[in-house]
Amino acid sequence: MHNSELEPMPPNAVLRPGHTFASVTDKIGSLVLVRPYELKWFIGFGIGFSLLMTLLFSAARLFYYGVGIWGIDVPVMWGFAIVNFVWWIGIGHAGTLISAILLLLKQEWRTSINRFAEAMTLFAVACAGMFPLLHLGRPWLFFWLLPYPNTMGLWPQWRSPLIWDVFAVSTYATVSLLFWYVGLIPDLATLRDRARNKWAKMGYGVFALGWRGSAMHWHRYRTVYMLLAGLATPLVVSVHSVVALDFAASLMPGWHTTVFPPYFVAGAIFSGFAMVATLAIPLRAWYGLKDFITDKHLENMCKVMLATGLVVAYGYMMEAFMAWMGNNPNEKFVLLENRPFGPYAHTWRLMMLCNVIAPQVFWFKWARTNVYFIWFMSIVVNIGMWLERYVIVITSLHRDFLPSSWSMYHGTVWDYATYYGTIGLFTTLLFLFIRFLPVISIAEMRELVHETGHKHGRPETSPGSAS
Amino acid sequence: MTHHETEAETVYGIMAEFEHEEDVLEAAEAAYARGYRAMDAFSPHPVEGLAEAIGFHKNRVALVVLLGGLTGGLSGFFMQWYTAAVEYPFDVGGRPYFSWPAFIPITFEMTVLFAAISGVVGLILLNGLPRPYHPAFNAANFATASTDGFFLCIQSDDPMFEAEAVQAFLTEFEPKSLSVVPL
Numbered sequence: 001m002h003n004s005e006l007e008p009m010p011p012n013a014v015l016r017p018g019h020t021f022a023s024v025t026d027k028i029g030s031l032v033l034v035r036p037y038e039l040k041w042f043i044g045f046g047i048g049f050s051l052l053m054t055l056l057f058s059a060a061r062l063f064y065y066g067v068g069i070w071g072i073d074v075p076v077m078w079g080f081a082i083v084n085f086v087w088w089i090g091i092g093h094a095g096t097l098i099s100a101i102l103l104l105l106k107q108e109w110r111t112s113i114n115r116f117a118e119a120m121t122l123f124a125v126a127c128a129g130m131f132p133l134l135h136l137g138r139p140w141l142f143f144w145l146l147p148y149p150n151t152m153g154l155w156p157q158w159r160s161p162l163i164w165d166v167f168a169v170s171t172y173a174t175v176s177l178l179f180w181y182v183g184l185i186p187d188l189a190t191l192r193d194r195a196r197n198k199w200a201k202m203g204y205g206v207f208a209l210g211w212r213g214s215a216m217h218w219h220r221y222r223t224v225y226m227l228l229a230g231l232a233t234p235l236v237v238s239v240h241s242v243v244a245l246d247f248a249a250s251l252m253p254g255w256h257t258t259v260f261p262p263y264f265v266a267g268a269i270f271s272g273f274a275m276v277a278t279l280a281i282p283l284r285a286w287y288g289l290k291d292f293i294t295d296k297h298l299e300n301m302c303k304v305m306l307a308t309g310l311v312v313a314y315g316y317m318m319e320a321f322m323a324w325m326g327n328n329p330n331e332k333f334v335l336l337e338n339r340p341f342g343p344y345a346h347t348w349r350l351m352m353l354c355n356v357i358a359p360q361v362f363w364f365k366w367a368r369t370n371v372y373f374i375w376f377m378s379i380v381v382n383i384g385m386w387l388e389r390y391v392i393v394i395t396s397l398h399r400d401f402l403p404s405s406w407s408m409y410h411g412t413v414w415d416y417a418t419y420y421g422t423i424g425l426f427t428t429l430l431f432l433f434i435r436f437l438p439v440i441s442i443a444e445m446r447e448l449v450h451e452t453g454h455k456h457g458r459p460e461t462s463p464g465s466a467s
Numbered sequence: 468m469t470h471h472e473t474e475a476e477t478v479y480g481i482m483a484e485f486e487h488e489e490d491v492l493e494a495a496e497a498a499y500a501r502g503y504r505a506m507d508a509f510s511p512h513p514v515e516g517l518a519e520a521i522g523f524h525k526n527r528v529a530l531v532v533l534l535g536g537l538t539g540g541l542s543g544f545f546m547q548w549y550t551a552a553v554e555y556p557f558d559v560g561g562r563p564y565f566s567w568p569a570f571i572p573i574t575f576e577m578t579v580l581f582a583a584i585s586g587v588v589g590l591i592l593l594n595g596l597p598r599p600y601h602p603a604f605n606a607a608n609f610a611t612a613s614t615d616g617f618f619l620c621i622q623s624d625d626p627m628f629e630a631e632a633v634q635a636f637l638t639e640f641e642p643k644s645l646s647v648v649p650l
Contacts, residue, residue, distance in 0.1 A: 021511060021615035147546060155550035159559070159569040167576040175583045182587055190511070190613040209597035212604065213612045215495075215508040217594045219518035220526045224590040227532050228583055235579045242572055446512040446615075450488070 009294065014109040015448055016291035024292070024445040028438050029194050031287055040286055045431040051424020058417040059134060067137050069414045076397040076409035081135035083389040084419050086243055087271070088128035088426075089169065090264075090385065092176070093236050094272020095121025099179060100232035103225075109300055111448045112292040115441045116283065116433070117276050118180040123429040124275070125173045127422040132165075134418065161245040168242040175235055179228045182221070185211050186443040240268045247392065253330040254339070254396035257322060263315025267385060270308035270355070274381035277301050279430070281375045283439065292440055295369060302368040305381060309359035312388075316356065334396060343408060344395045351391055354384025479602035479650045480506070480622035481633045482609070483642035488514045491617035494640040495520035498621060501636065505625035509603065509618040511611075531589035532582050539581025544574045607646035620648065 007017040019027075062069060072079040095117040102110035133139045145166045147156050156163045188208035195201040211217070244264035247255035277298065284293040323335035339348045358380050361367040368374070394409050411419075433439070485491040488510060495508050499522055508517050518524075544567075551557070552564035591597070603609060603620060612618050619642075621633045630647065637645055 025511070025614045147550065153555060155555055158547045158551050158573060159562075159566060161572075164572040164576070167573045167580075171576040171580040174580060178583050178587045182590065186512070186613070193610040193613045205599060209591060210599045210601060211596065211613075212601055212609075213509040213511055214594075214603075215510065215514065215517040215521055216523045216526075217596075218510065218513040219523055220528045220590050220593055222513050223526055223528050224532070224586045227529060227586055231532075231536075231579050231583050231586075234575075238572065238575060238579075245572075443512045450512070 009291075012296050013294055014112065014296050015445070015452055016294070017452075019291065019445075019449055021446045021449055024449055025190060025194075025442050027288075027291070028440050028442045028445065029190060031434075032436055032438060033191060033195055033200065041431060041435060045428065045435075048424050048427025048431055051420055052428045053424070054417050055130075055421025055424055058414050058421055059130075061414060062134060062418070063139065067135060069412065070135075070418075071410050071412045071415055073407065073409070075400045075402075075405045075407065076394055078135075078393050078397060079409060080411045080415040080419055081131040083386065083393050084422065085128050085131035086264075086389045086393075087386045088124045088131075088422065089172075089243060090240065090268035090271045091275045091382075092121040092124035092128065092172075092272065093240060093265070093268035094276050095119070095124070096172075096176060096179075096232050096236040097269050097272065098276070099183070100229040100236065103229045104233060108448060108451065109297055111444045112289075112294075112440050113276065113280060113297055114444070115180075115183065116279065116439045118176065118183065119430065119433045119437075119439075120272075120275060120279060121176050122173070122180060123426045123433075124272075125169070125176060126429065127426050129169065129173065130418075130422055130425070132169075161242060161249045164242045165246055168239045172235060172239045175228070175232055179232055182225060182228065183441055183444075184437065185209060186213065186221075187438045187441060189213065190442050191438070237265055240265045252396050252400070253323075253328065254319075254334040254392065256331075257319055259315050259318045259322070263312060263318075266308045266311035266315065267388065270305060270312055271382060271385035273301050273304045273308070274378040274385070277305075277374055277378035278382060281371055281378075283434070287434075287439070289440065292445065295371075298371065298374050299368045302362045302374060302377075305377075306359055306362040309355060309362075309381070313356040316352070330401065334399065338399050339391060339395050342395065342399070344391065344398075347387055348391050348395070351384055351387040354380050355388060358384070477650055478623045478630065479605070479648040480620045480628075481630065481637060482603070482606035482618055482620040482646050482648050483637040483640065484606075484608055484611075484644040484646075485617040485619070485640070486615075486643050488517075488617050490640060490642075491619050492517055492520055494619050494637065494642075497640070498619065498636070502627055503621050503625050503633075505622040505628070507603070507620050507622065509609075509612040509616075509620070511613050511615060511617075514617070526593070528586060528589050528593060531593075532586040535585025535589075536578045536582030538585075540574050540578035542581075543577025544570055547573060602648055602650055606648045607644050616643075623650075 009016050070079055070081070072081075095114075098110050098117040099114040099121075103114070133142050136142055145156065145163065156166075185208060188204045189211035192201055192204040192208045195204055241261035241264065244260035248257060248260040250256060280293055280301075281298070284290050320335050323331045326332070339345070358377065361373075361377070367377070398409055399406050483494065485494065491508055491510065492514060495506070495517060498506060499520060504522060506521050508514075508521055510517060547570040548565060548567075551566075551570075556564045558564075603618075606618065606620070608616055609618065619637070621628065621637070623630075634645060634647075
């Protein structure tokens with residue numbers, strides 16, 4: 001990598017001009033091959049791993065004592081577990097949006113963020129998947145959810161969105177893994193060819209499957225990659241729609257609304273982009289990736305957050321409007337009285353502040369270009385979206401149809417330990433990923449070098465720019 | 468660089484290395500025009516038109532994905548119909564056993580699942596992978612094929628293959644390097 005050949009960064013570039021095939025390969029590949037373990041990495045991994053141990057401990061305790069250690073009780077039987085499940089799975093959706101939908105729309109700025117966004121999806125889905133299993137009460141019987149011939153002669157209830165969810169989430173996890181792995185194959189081959197350490201060479205070699213960059217292989221590869229993107233696009237919409245139907249197909253006031261599926265999908269992308277920004281900003285600073293993850297990327301992420309945030313705001317408004325115009329006294333009570341003025345009003349108000357009011361600053365250019373501010377806002381949105389799920393799950397359940405069973409719900413220390421524990425699982429996996437796999441798709445970056453070069457001259461001297 | 472003594476039976480092919488993708492594309496097109504058919508090109512990232520230049524126009528993975536998707540969708544729908552309406556009909560408030568609209572979400576998920584799995588398995592198997600060893604890896608500088616090198620290999624199983632003629636032909640395109648790849 002010869003920094004002297006690089007040109008200054010133009011304001012709208014998605015890749016710093018002056019990069020060549022070799023320099024992008026070198027720079028990204030060296031992050032895993034030649035960079036030694038660093039203190040920063042150990043600190044990050046250490047924090048994640050400690051929290052992961054918290055998850056193991058609280059899960060072990062849960063298996064021993066049962067779900068009684070959580071705060072759930074009649075009538076709020078869906079507590080943190082469902083809140084966290086929906087929150088995590090929503091975060092995952094931005095990864096698929098970036099890797100699949102933006103690929104089909106030929107948005108070349110996606111190239112440098114798709115790999116770690118996909119990794120984020122996988123790890124978020126892994127965290128999400130913990131909760132439905134843990135909250136089963138008898139998690140070792142989770143296979144009862146699957147159709148298999150059994151001595152009871154029973155089959156799953158196909159008309160239940162909860163069973164749709166089993167299929168949707170497991171399909172989503174599988175397809176995300178495949179998509180991610182297919183994207184990794186050429187990069188694994190690059191690492192195999194560049195690794196000097198024998199074990200690294202063998203490790204990457206095994207997973208590269210002997211990829212040699214044959215033109216015929218690339219031909220099939222491109223077809224499959226585009227088809228996977230085409231398959232993942234409706235899939236991601238279906239997953240959060242089905243999650244929304246878990247709520248909407250019930251008769252619970254505050255859940256039983258038709259706006260749920262689209263507004264859940266938008267909310268998922270909203271929170272997912274916030275998480276991408278939360279991760280991308282420190283990542284590019286610590287690993288010197290500002291040539292690849294440019295200010296243009298961050299600005300675009302802010303625009304997506306603003307747009308999806310507005311859809312979420314529309315969802316909130318429509319819920320309230322339908323309750324107001326409708327003729328259901330329970331719904332009116334839940335949406336127009338209990339949520340804004342009831343015992344959980346502070347949660348609802350904080351949610352409105354984080355999800356509806358705060359993102360409006362992204363109308364202004366200064367807000368979309370100040371890195372520190374974007375990072376702060378991404379945390380605000382992450383919190384806001386967690387609160388949204390809390391409001392949906394808890395406030396609807398705690399005032400159900402039978403006033404005699406009304407009560408209050410609060411997460412216990414084990415609820416929080418499990419939740420923070422999954423953040424640990426996520427962080428641990430993320431740091432392992434950063435250490436062992438290229439965080440940016442090297443092969444696609446070379447294509448980007450080629451494309452930006454062709455538009456503006458030779459690759460070596462081209463000013464790359466966003467289209 | 469030249470190995471006049473090599474026999475066609477011990478040689479995989481002649482590999483030429485190029486610095487730019489335009490050069491490998493030009494050489495590949497010329498080789499096809501010259502009549503060579505058994506050849507392959509290697510690049511660190513997909514090069515537009517390179518597969519077509521060596522005479523590879525259509526791949527069948529899209530068909531594999533379609534068949535996989537149909538299999539998944541049909542079997543998913545069949546599973547739900549059979550278990551809910553035939554094997555164990557269960558009366559829920561007098562609703563129909565064959566309530567097909569409720570079966571659509573799982574049918575869709577199964578379609579996507581099977582299509583994706585068959586696409587990836589099809590990609591790997593049609594590409595003849597996993598194959599950790601391949602003669603092409605013996606070519607000079609071939610490790611750069613995954614960084615910034617572009618390669619064209621005319622294989623010895625081509626009926627027109629003749630080592631000296633191929634080398635002379637490839638030299639016309641001023642390759643960065645030219646090597647005889649042992650089998």
